[in-house]
């Protein structure tokens with residue numbers, strides 16, 4: 065998969081050189097390119113913003129500069145992702161859908177955002193556009209949100225996670241539940257004992273305990289997820305583990 069990120073702070077994205085995403089890049093599973101938006105400015109001051117039409121506070125990112133940048137980075141059919149607190153919420157389902165694309169282009173806005181015609185023009189040219197929010201809070205720009213989304217998408221690409229089974233059991237995975245609590249050795253630590261069932265070697269009892277804990281956790285922390293539970297999918301998932 066190819067991912068292009070356009071930003072006025074390319075250094076922000078350095079963290080994507082590390083860990084699993086970094087490895088996916090060096091092994092060729094992920095072709096990630098980070099670009100400085102100012103490379104497409106034409107004035108001496110390398111200006112990327114201007115005051116909002118209609119007045120008001122802050123600055124808006126200029127469509128002409130963004131247009132040049134996207135023309136240079138986006139291949140035909142590229143899916144443009146614009147991180148913004150006014151977008152639809154990015155979820156694991158969104159990550160799954162985006163992981164099937166050939167090219168994603170992340171347009172990181174700053175200030176009051178990017179002139180709306182940039183998205184409009186990409187759509188009119190037949191490209192898809194997703195304006196996405198990573199949660200109900202406001203960040204200073206799209207860079208951190210882009211890192212969140214790139215990591216969530218990249219770990220779904222075939223070969224990026226060593227053991228793909230670890231994708232099945234995790235929170236927001238196939239079961240639609242939060243993940244159960246996990247323990248490792250030693251079984252007794254500083255007066256705290258791990259649940260005995262996990263030492264029993266009894267696979268069916270362990271699976272039942274994990275399922276109960278996942279349900280308990282989900283009901284307590286995310287009651288909104290319980291109403292979306294699909295009982296048939298849950299049973300099918302139980303039989304598979």
Ligand code: ADE
Pocket residue numbers: 147148149196197198199200201202203204205206209
């Ligand atoms: N830019 C600023 N805040 C954001 C958020 N919550 N999600 C995505 N992009 C953003």
